[in-house]
Amino acid sequence: MLFTHDLRVEDNPALTEAARSDRVLSLFVADPWILGRSSRNRIAFLTEALAELDRELRALGGALVLRRGETVAEALRAAHEVGADRVHVAEDVGAFAGRRARRLRGQAAHAGIEVVGHPGVTVVPPGAVTPSGGGDHYRVFTPYWKAWEAAGRREESPAPPSLRPPDGVGADRTPYPDPNREGLGVLSPERLHGGGDSAARMCAWLDEGIGRYDGYRDDLAADATSRLSTDLRFGRVSPLVLERAAYRRGEAGAAFVRQLAWRDFHHQVLNAFPALPRVDYRPRSADWRDDEEAFTAWAEGRTGVPIVDAGMRQLLQEGFMHNRARLITAGYLTRILRVHWKRGADHFHALLSDGDLADNYGNWQWVAGTGNDTRPNRGFNPVRQALRYDPQGEYVRRYVPELGHVPGGAVHEPWKHPGVAYHPPLEAPA
Structure with missing residues (x-):
């Protein structure tokens, strides 16, 4: 095995x-x-x-x-x-x-x-559902979602009642992978993924968190997402078991199940297009800028746009970023600073505790307009996004403490706070 x-x-x-x-x-x-x-x-x-x-x-x-x-x-x-x-x-x-x-x-x-x-x-294996009109995979999520919902599911596999290993087999005294090699520090388990084992995290989410997911999943300050992405990435949690358990929560679980379908969608895209982490899925003419100063300011959370800086600092502090913040920060880098999506995706992949190839690079290409979005010119105005999904500025003040004294939504006004050591971007938000 x-x-x-x-x-x-x-x-x-x-x-x-x-x-x-x-x-x-x-x-x-x-x-x-x-x-x-x-x-x-x-x-x-x-x-x-x-x-x-x-x-x-x-x-x-x-x-x-x-x-x-x-x-x-x-x-x-x-x-x-x-x-x-x-x-x-x-x-x-x-x-x-x-x-x-x-x-x-x-x-x-x-x-x-x-x-x-x-x-x-995955819940549904890549390639198990294909477009009726031809093709080896779905390029757009909505028709995939409909086919995914209608697809049959395998039976859950029971844990073996017992295992009998071969005689004389040892682990060769190989130590577990060392996260502190070369002096690299790691986050505490609580900061990394909430602490506790994977099964306990899944049960806690299903019993206590999923009921408010649909109403608060985009609320940045509420932090109401499951935080199970790393458990799923390493297979500590079965996506099939999680899907069935979420469905048993009725309407409360439906929105979360859709996110599991998105995960499967990106996996079937990567299965058909293995170059997804390196090459435009849908090439488009884009005037990318090689701007090291702008990229560094973005990566370090000092662009001068509070909501962007908050997201990037959450990534640095926790090895995790709220999904809505991922969209906002990726949109800022690719749509406003015009830095190539691969640089941002690689930066995320280098820090995220989940770091799933299909999800990370699939979502980055979606935001950049080179992926599976049917609206390749979609924009993410960071100030509007902030006012909508962090109206009181709680998320920003949590990760940008130098703005802690700024009240309410005023915290989202970029470059207007005296005494804050920001480096403003070269272009203003569209």
């Missing part, structure tokens, strides 16, 4: 099927190439997730074997050691995941080992 983005025991189709064998080796490979390109906050979350997974496997009689190296090589080495004739793995999307899957299948076949792929990373 090769764990990747499905670090859970409950509703894990790959693990359920692997457990039908007499013995199961539960393996995670810490690939230095991936870790070297991961944010320190993602590595911190991964470390906790692996420890949680190991505890769950031990409760069933198994244990997590952790090895360090290139994933395909280490997986096949482990398979040879125990005489395994089959490798079970969750199917993933993206250029790297695709190359890894092809290498694994090719090299395993050469060694007489079968590789079995399973769903579980």
Whole structure:
């Protein structure tokens, strides 16, 4: 059982099927190439997730074997050691995941080992629904959403009643990935993702948070989103289980389920267009500016536009940013400063604890007008957005403390607060 983005025991189709064998080796490979390109906050979350997974496997009689190296090589080495004739793995999307899957299948076949792929990373597997008029994926969300709602769902996979690992298999004393390597600091678990384990976070959200989601999800100060994006990104929470549980909340859960559909939508786009993190999905003529000063001011949260600076400082402080703030800050960089979307998306990816390729780069291209938005010229006026979604300025004052003395919505007036060490952008908001 090769764990990747499905670090859970409950509703894990790959693990359920692997457990039908007499013995199961539960393996995670810490690939230095991936870790070297991961944010320190993602590595911190991964470390906790692996420890949680190991505890769950031990409760069933198994244990997590952790090895360090290139994933395909280490997986096949482990398979040879125990005489395994089959490798079970969750199917993933993206250029790297695709190359890894092809290498694994090719090299395993050469060694007489079968590789079995399973769903579980999304609610509806990428490619399971396609446009009736032709094409391998949906390019617009609304028709995808309708097809997604009507699509059948697999049955939830029960956790194995027990696991029996092969004899003599150890973890090689490989330490968990170290988020503090090279002196990098990480946020505390409470600042990173609220603390507690993933199952507890999901239950708390369903019992206490989802009822106010539809009314307050865009209220920046209310912070009423689920904060489960990192749990979903690493597969600590099953998207299928979460969807079904949200549906059982009736109308209160419907708006949240739609966001899970958006997540699946971006995954099926990335599956069909693996170059999404690097190349315009829909090329358009844009006069991008190579403005290092403007980009640095944006990245450091000192543009002079309070709502933009608040969002960017939340990202720096928490490794997370409210979804509405993500739209506002991305729109400011691409539409007003005219800096290329990839620079902003890469900056987000370098700091976010969720850092999902499909969601991050898909949403950045959507905002920039090069992605799946049917209105590529859509704009995000940051001042209007601030007055609408942070009318009393609570969100801004939370993350821009030097504006704490400014009352109400007046906090959103850019560049008008004496004594504030802002560096105004080169262009005013449209």
